[in-house]
Amino acid sequence: KGYMTAGAYADGALGEVFLKLGKQGSTLAGVMDAFSIAVSIGLQYGVPLETFVEKFTNLRFEPAGMTDDADIRMAQSMMDYIFRRLALDYLxxxxxxxxxxxxxxxxxxxxxxxxxxxxxxxADTPKAPVLAVVPAVASKPVAVKIEAAAPAMTIGSSSDLLESMGIKSDAPLCMTCGVKMRMSGACFVCEGCxxxxGCS
Known part of the structure; x- marks a missing residue:
């Protein structure tokens, strides 16, 4: 688990980056702090963000794989993800x-x-709608019939949970976005994208 904080100048250009990763005092945390300082100094002394992005995207090392960022579904490394995210936000x-x-x-x-x-x-954040004042109307009591619900299915594992949602637990991952696919006839379909x- 890690955190990235970026600071920008008044014109919106990236000015500094802070990366917090790993436990405080660990080697990883120290290296990421030093790397953050180096990138920040480079940005402040005129190195274009585009140069950093060109150098650090597609850098491949572990950990790599899927992310929960909708814009960057797969990352080849932490550096790849960090500089792709900065590029999308600031370039x-x-x-x-x-x-x-x-x-x-x-x-x-x-x-x-x-x-x-x-x-x-x-899209800009939508403005709150203006509410009209509606005069109060006297309400009438309504009879409501309450019935006992059917007992819920007991879910004992992640496989049970997936199958209760209509997704086979052995379904493949989507090659486009990485979401677990669900059965649709004789084929699998991705609900994400x-x-x-292969079947149509």
């Missing part, structure tokens, strides 16, 4: 596009546009 679309880094929304829009990638505007296991 303009044109620079990210030249490196093949797109958000999930941009990839989804490209599917709709026939493979043409374009920047996707991030809609990919199938």
């Amino acid at each position: 303009p679309f044109e620079q990210r596009s030249s490196m093949g880094l797109y958000t999930a929304a941009e990839r989804a829009a490209a599917l709709d546009n026939g493979g043409e990638y374009a920047p996707v505007a991030v 809609g990919n199938t296991s």
